[in-house]
Amino acid sequence: MTDEQELSAIARGLAGDAPTPDIPAAETTTQDVPDWLIPDKLYDVLKWCGLVLLPALGVLVQTLGPVWGWSWADAAATTLDAIGLAVGVVIGASALNARRSTK
Template sequence: METKTYAIPDAPYQALKWAGLVACPALATFVGAVGPAWGWPQVDAIVLTLNAAGVLVGALIGVTTATAKTAYATTEPQDATVKSSETPAADQVAGDAPATASADTPTDAGASAEAEAQDAYTAQLLAGVQGMPTAGGTDE
């Protein structure tokens, strides 16, 4: 089992995540819609500031998530079964945790199935985008 160590504790992380992804955009939309009706001064500057704060918080928590350190617990035995569609990496011997984890060597069957589903979804999205008309109205 893997655990991640983040630069900030979970409670502040969740609060910042909510503020950056929910509160700032909602408040900016509210101020942009209601401010002119009530004659508030400098509504555009307030909306711009709220949106910029949301982007800043989102970027900071994104960096925190991306740089989280992964640690593998050695107290639980690893699943030694390998499906026929999976080939274990050279450092994955039954019962041992991998020495390093990478994006192309999943640590369990669930991660592999999830990666395959994401790849299929990405392929569908790309196929849809490639079939869309361009700004000029023609397919290229």
């Protein structure tokens, strides 16, 4: 079977017209990739940064800004809080996917 015929057969199978042909294992290129893509070590670092470091830095900048006359304190604190939120969303999604895949 040529590549074009094989692709046509696969397309028909996806459309429900015909069964998909078996593709030999040697031709597959995907590896077993877990549903979550963050390794444990990176997850721990991101969790610490998102839940401890970035919120603490945001509060520190927001608190010291007026004392030291930093005109950029509000913008910096908002940026730190937004980055912390984004990190929290990423690690939360990773934790949910990891939990789903283990069940």
